[in-house]
Amino acid sequence: MPSSVAFAMEGPAGRKPQHLSPARIGIYAFLVIAALFFLLPLYVMIVTSLKSMPEIRQGNIFAFPQVWTGEAWVQAWSTACTGLECGGISVGFWNSVKILIPSMILSIFISSLTGYALSFWRVRGANVLFAVLLLGAFIPYQVFIYPLVLIYRGVGIYSTLPCIIITHTVFGLPVLTLLFRNYYSSLPMELFKAARVDGAGLWQIFFRLMIPMSIPILVVAAILQVTGIWNDFLFGVVFAGRENFPMTVQLNNIVNSTQGEKLYNVNMAATILTALVPLIVYFGSGRWFVRGITAGAVKG
Amino acid sequence: MSTPETAAGTIAGTGAGTTATRKKRHLSAYVALFPAFIIVLLAYVVTVIWNIWISFTDSKVLPVNIFVGTKQYERLFTTARWILSLQNVVLFGILFIAGCLILGFLLAVALDQKVRFENTFRTIFLYPFAMSFIVTGLVWQWIMNPTLGLQKVADSIGFTWIRFDWIVQSNLALYVIVLAGIWQSSGLVMAIMLAGLRGVDRELWKATRIDGIPAWRVYLHIVIPILRPTIITASVLLAIAVVRVYELVLATTGGGPGISTEVPGKFIMDYLFGRGNIGLATGASTVMFITVVILVTPWLYYEYFREKPRGN
Numbered sequence: 001m002p003s004s005v006a007f008a009m010e011g012p013a014g015r016k017p018q019h020l021s022p023a024r025i026g027i028y029a030f031l032v033i034a035a036l037f038f039l040l041p042l043y044v045m046i047v048t049s050l051k052s053m054p055e056i057r058q059g060n061i062f063a064f065p066q067v068w069t070g071e072a073w074v075q076a077w078s079t080a081c082t083g084l085e086c087g088g089i090s091v092g093f094w095n096s097v098k099i100l101i102p103s104m105i106l107s108i109f110i111s112s113l114t115g116y117a118l119s120f121w122r123v124r125g126a127n128v129l130f131a132v133l134l135l136g137a138f139i140p141y142q143v144f145i146y147p148l149v150l151i152y153r154g155v156g157i158y159s160t161l162p163c164i165i166i167t168h169t170v171f172g173l174p175v176l177t178l179l180f181r182n183y184y185s186s187l188p189m190e191l192f193k194a195a196r197v198d199g200a201g202l203w204q205i206f207f208r209l210m211i212p213m214s215i216p217i218l219v220v221a222a223i224l225q226v227t228g229i230w231n232d233f234l235f236g237v238v239f240a241g242r243e244n245f246p247m248t249v250q251l252n253n254i255v256n257s258t259q260g261e262k263l264y265n266v267n268m269a270a271t272i273l274t275a276l277v278p279l280i281v282y283f284g285s286g287r288w289f290v291r292g293i294t295a296g297a298v299k300g
Numbered sequence: 301m302s303t304p305e306t307a308a309g310t311i312a313g314t315g316a317g318t319t320a321t322r323k324k325r326h327l328s329a330y331v332a333l334f335p336a337f338i339i340v341l342l343a344y345v346v347t348v349i350w351n352i353w354i355s356f357t358d359s360k361v362l363p364v365n366i367f368v369g370t371k372q373y374e375r376l377f378t379t380a381r382w383i384l385s386l387q388n389v390v391l392f393g394i395l396f397i398a399g400c401l402i403l404g405f406l407l408a409v410a411l412d413q414k415v416r417f418e419n420t421f422r423t424i425f426l427y428p429f430a431m432s433f434i435v436t437g438l439v440w441q442w443i444m445n446p447t448l449g450l451q452k453v454a455d456s457i458g459f460t461w462i463r464f465d466w467i468v469q470s471n472l473a474l475y476v477i478v479l480a481g482i483w484q485s486s487g488l489v490m491a492i493m494l495a496g497l498r499g500v501d502r503e504l505w506k507a508t509r510i511d512g513i514p515a516w517r518v519y520l521h522i523v524i525p526i527l528r529p530t531i532i533t534a535s536v537l538l539a540i541a542v543v544r545v546y547e548l549v550l551a552t553t554g555g556g557p558g559i560s561t562e563v564p565g566k567f568i569m570d571y572l573f574g575r576g577n578i579g580l581a582t583g584a585s586t587v588m589f590i591t592v593v594i595l596v597t598p599w600l601y602y603e604y605f606r607e608k609p610r611g612n
Binding site: 024027028030031034035037038039040041042044045048056057060061062110111113114116117118121123126129130131132133134135136138139140141142143144145146147148150151169170171173177201202203206227230231232233234238248251252255256264267268271274275278279281282283289290293294 | 326328329330331332333335336337339340342343344345346347348350351354363403406407410411413415421423424425426427428429430431432433434435436438439440441442443445448449450452453456483487488491492495540543544546547550551554564565568569572573578581582584585586588589592593596597600604605
């Protein structure tokens with residue numbers, strides 16, 4: 001409630017500095033300064049992407065564009081050079097889409113099935129499986145990468161689309177399984193037993209009872225996976241292969257390419273374009289995003 | 301919300317007990333767990349063991365099976381670049397975790413004071429977390445650009461004595477990465493802490509108010525202890541990011557100037573795929589693996605296996 005009222009009523013007399021106005025002002029000042037710190041990079045990105053190169057070279061990075069131009073955006077999308085090819089970031093965008101959709105479906109399917117089996121169908125060895133999965137969520141990816149390259153090479157799928165899709169499924173498994181297991185553990189066991197008594201088997205219960213009941217957690221898992229897979233760089237650069245490089249890899253190649261003049265406006269437009277999908281998910285899903293990251297923010 | 305039609309016919313009958321049905325039930329459970337089992341076995345267990353094995357071989361550009369004992373480890377710990385990367389990751393870790401925890405906590409506390417526009421502020425503080433480390437790194441690289449970024453702004457208003465060219469100073473570049481990391485991740489801490497603060501009993505606040513205890517003392521001596529599990533969760537999440545840190549460094553400084561911002565994650569990637577020294581790189585990743593297992597296992601045990609299984 002309005003603190004100024006409390007202040008006026010209490011007066012400065014007593015030694016009770018609970019809701020004094022200066023404290024409130026301090027809190028707002030802190031929040032506003034913090035907000036500026038968080039917004040500054042976004043502002044600089046947008047402003048830079050709308051300037052021309054001569055203007056960037058003269059002006060300061062915080063200044064508004066004198067002449068607004070969307071040219072950098074067009075270039076970033078369709079003609080910017082990543083190494084030798086100059087097809088713009090759009091190539092990476094579609095690659096990311098091609099990687100994202102199957103990875104997401106596959107990882108969510110396997111993880112929800114595993115979480116369900118772990119929480120309702122306790123079989124021997126399940127605890128060991130769960131323990132290894134949990135530990136796997138924390139181990140740095142660099143430990144797995146090289147042997148995985150050898151395995152993929154052995155099977156003959158290294159540097160292909162299936163390779164990167166499998167990789168995302170593999171490394172999404174720990175967090176998502178934990179997410180689904182915890183969710184299913186919170187459902188009443190009676191419900192499950194009732195279905196058992198009715199003669200439903202494992203698969204029937206999964207598809208007809210659990211999946212419909214787990215819509216909220218499926219949404220959370222989908223948010224986690226969209227942002228996680230879209231933002232991935234490491235797996236993309238190692239496993240996807242040159243023609244399937246996701247957007248993050250292409251972006252890094254565009255910006256950190258050593259040849260030629262650095263087109264900062266194009267770079268910033270490409271950066272915004274790459275950040276756009278997770279940002280849309282973030283702004284579009286609101287509280288669901290927070291729920292998602294607090295439920296399973298192990299990815300990063 | 302669709303409640304299953306199966307629940308309708310529930311009249312307590314105990315049937316599922318014969319050994320035949322139990323066997324069948326176990327079989328389908330094993331089938332359901334099979335994909336996860338294969339993934340865990342091949343992608344987690346076999347790879348880790350294989351990785352450790354390679355680190356004991358003489359592998360260079362290609363993996364070979366010539367056992368050389370701890371030679372790679374001896375080389376690793378006499379490689380200046382690796383030692384530097386360890387020092388960097390420790391310094392980065394301390395500053396990044398402390399920075400995120402402090403800023404995140406302060407933001408959460410401030411937002412918890414019934415402020416106006418709470419949702420707007422929260423959205424602003426958390427949005428960087430939706431962005432990748434690559435994007436974060438590139439943005440800060442641009443702001444810290446020594447000739448066109450903050451430095452130029454400072455110069456143009458006459459503050460030429462202010463140096464914002466940290467990113468090209470080998471002893472300061474790491475702080476740019478810390479700053480970028482805090483910018484990206486402190487919103488996460490804010491969100492987790494805010495949820496924790498909202499869980500603190502309202503009666504507690506009333507009681508302390510009646511007793512006239514100043515708010516900062518309540519936070520320091522009562523609220524922070526209550527939030528301990530929340531703080532631990534946030535710290536673990538941040539610590540994982542520290543151990544894995546690679547993309548942020550790559551995009552912000554590329555490990556430079558020179559090798560001054562090298563970190564283990566990047567060291568391993570460079571030696572695996574760029575410099576063709578697989579034995580050394582797998583040795584380095586084995587060191588990371590052992591460190592993480594030692595740090596994480598007690599916490600995992602405490603969190604998930606010590607308590608009695610619930611809902612059973």
